[in-house]
Every structure is written in C-alpha cells, then in structure tokens.
Amino acid sequence: xxxxxxxxxxxxxxxxxxxxxxxxxxxxxxxxxxxxxxxxxxxxxxxxxxxxxxxxxxxxxxxxxxxxxxxxxxxxxxxxxxxxxxxxxxxxxxxxxxxxxxxxxxxxxxxxxxxxxxxxxxxxxxxxxxxxxxxxxxxxxxxxxxxxxxxxxxxxxxxxxxxxxxxxxxxxxxxxxxxxxxxxxxxxxxxxxxxxxxxxxxxxxxxxxxxxxxxxxxxxxxxxxxxxxxxxxxxxxxxxxxxxxxxxxxxxxxxxxx
Numbered sequence: 131x132x133x134x135x136x137x138x139x140x141x142x143x144x145x146x147x148x149x150x151x152x153x154x155x156x157x158x159x160x161x162x163x164x165x166x167x168x169x170x171x172x173x174x175x176x177x178x179x180x181x182x183x184x185x186x187x188x189x190x191x192x193x194x195x196x197x198x199x200x201x202x203x204x205x206x207x208x209x210x211x212x213x214x215x216x217x218x219x220x221x222x223x224x225x226x227x228x229x230x231x232x233x234x235x236x237x238x239x240x241x242x243x244x245x246x247x248x249x250x251x252x253x254x255x256x257x258x259x260x261x262x263x264x265x266x267x268x269x270x271x272x273x274x275x276x277x278x279x280x281x282x283x284x285x286x287x288x289x290x291x292x293x294x295x296x297x298x299x300x301x302x303x304x305x306x307x308x309x310x311x312x313x314x315x316x317x318x319x320x321x322x323x324x325x326x327x328x329x330x331x332x333x334x335x336x337x338x339x340x341x342x343x344x345x346x347x348x349x350x351x352x353x354x355x356x357x358x359x360x361x362x363x364x365x366x367x368x369x370x371x372x373x374x375x376x377x378x379x380x381x382x383x384x385x386x387x388x
Contacts, residue, residue, distance in 0.1 A: 164196075167365035167383065171197035171330055174361060174385045175280060178328045179206050181358065181387060186277030188213060190238045190270075191284030195221055197330070198282065204230050211276065213238060239288045240268035240321075242314065246292040250299040259300035262310055269317045278326045281318065285331040286349040289314045308351060315352045323355065327388040332365065332381040339378075350384070357386035 176199055179187070185208050189198060192212035203210055212225065213234045225231045237243055245266055250259065289311045297307065322329055333350045365381040 164366070167363065167381075168197050170361070170363050170383070171282070171385070172199035172202075174330065174387075175199055175328060176202055176206075177359070178278070178280075178387045179203060182278050182326045184278035184326065185209070186211065186275070187280060188272075188274075188276035188278070189280045189282055190214075191282050191287065192217070192221070193282070194218055195224070198280075200225075200228070200231070204228065207277075209277070211274070213272075215243070234274075236272070238270050238284065239292075239314070240270040240317065242267060242288065242292050246295050250295055253299060259296070259302065262296065262300065262302055262306050265296070265310065267310065267313045267317055270321045276325060278328070279322060280328040280330075281322055282328075282330055283332070285315055285318050285329065288318060312351045315350060319352070319355065322388060325388070328385070329354070329357075329388070330383065330385045333362075333384045334382045336380045336382070337378070338380070349381070354384055354386060355388070357388050359387045361385045 175197075183206075187203060187207050187209070188211040190213050192198065192214050195212075200210065207230075209230050209232065211232050211234055212221075213236050215235065215237050217233050217235065222233065225233065245268065249264055253259065292314075293307060293311060296302070296310070319329075331350060333348075333354070335347045335349055337345045337347070339345075362385070363383050365383050
C-alpha cells in the first residue's frame, strides 16, 4: 500500500471523502428506511458468531459501524479488528476507549485504487485508455491473521471509485467495464472463501419512478457461493427519491456464512 500521505491525496482526487460523507448523510435522511436493514445485518453477524465461535473477528469495510453489533461481538470474542481505507474521525473517537478493538487502515481491494490511479494519472486530458488489459485486479492479502472475516456491504463498493475513474479516462465499452467489475467481485470472494467468513452485500438495485415504472440493475454480476447458511432481505436504500431524478431505490441484499 502507498504511504498514508499518498493514499490520502489519491482518495481526495477520486472523490472518496465526498462519497463517504454522502453515505452517512443518506442514512440520517432516510431514518426508518434503513433501520430494518441495519438490524438484519447485526442479527446475521451474531448468528455467524454463534456458528463459528471465533476468538478474533476482522471487519472489512467497517465504515461508520452502522450495521455492526460491536458491543455484542465484544461479549463473545477477544478481539475485533476494524479495517477500512479511511476511518471516520467519529469512529476513531467512538472505539478509542473500547478494549479489544483495533483500527487498521488498509485498502481491502488489495491495491486496486493505487493500480488504477497509476495507470491513468499520467495520461494527458485529451487521451483515453483504449483497453483495460493493463489494469491488474489484485486479491487482498493481509499481513495479519484475520480470524473470522466479515465483508460488510463492501463487495459492490470496491469497484465504485476505480470504475468511475476508468469511465472518465478510457474509451472502453460497457462490456469491458462489466468484465472488470466481475473480476473485482470474484477476487473478493476468492479471499473470503479462504477463511470462515460472512458476506453481506447488495445483489440487485430496483428503481421505482414517480409514475410507478420499475427498472432493475444487477450490482453483483458473478455467482455467489451457497455457503453454510444464507438469508436475503430488502434494503429501503432511498425511499425519499433523492437520487436518479427522484426515483426511489431499493436493494435486494444477500447474506452468506461461509
């Protein structure tokens, strides 16, 4: 991983901080629309803890801790490692007095953000990549024992900033972009399958227009494994219609224990 200063500059240029801030603002604005999803996440995670009985848990994409039953987990395990590329200052303060909690800053895409930045930052504004063949999608390889791993609503988010950058800096087809998205998801699943793991991810997004018209987008474009146990539910992500020209947005969520 790049130095802390270099990564901060890259993330700032890619718009990560606006993205992170926008996420918490959406949560605050949706109120009841998110509560059921957050509770289902917490309940599913505790079910995995009961099944695997881990001593240590690593949470990938810990973010704002909205979906994480941190207090309940600490009653069952010795250590919880929260991993994210940047930890919000509010979270740093929140966990600073909690014994057994450690914050680790790491790019859980395995360095994809740096890879895309390096392959695109030297291109003049009037030129565009003609192919994505030179983009290497790495697998996350932690330098620590993660114990049980939780991938918390992050799998489809790993692609957001790299794809946004590549769409701006290339002339490739939607098919090529989707091929990259699929590979990013496959690499993440390959990592999870090496450990006792929990995957919670949106699978499809459904848009409902003002006139009642409905459209659907696949957010997971690879096959998900069966696992030991799985559940599914609906996440009322944007019932107020704040995005997509006032379309309302609902996610279908899949949760799997490996």
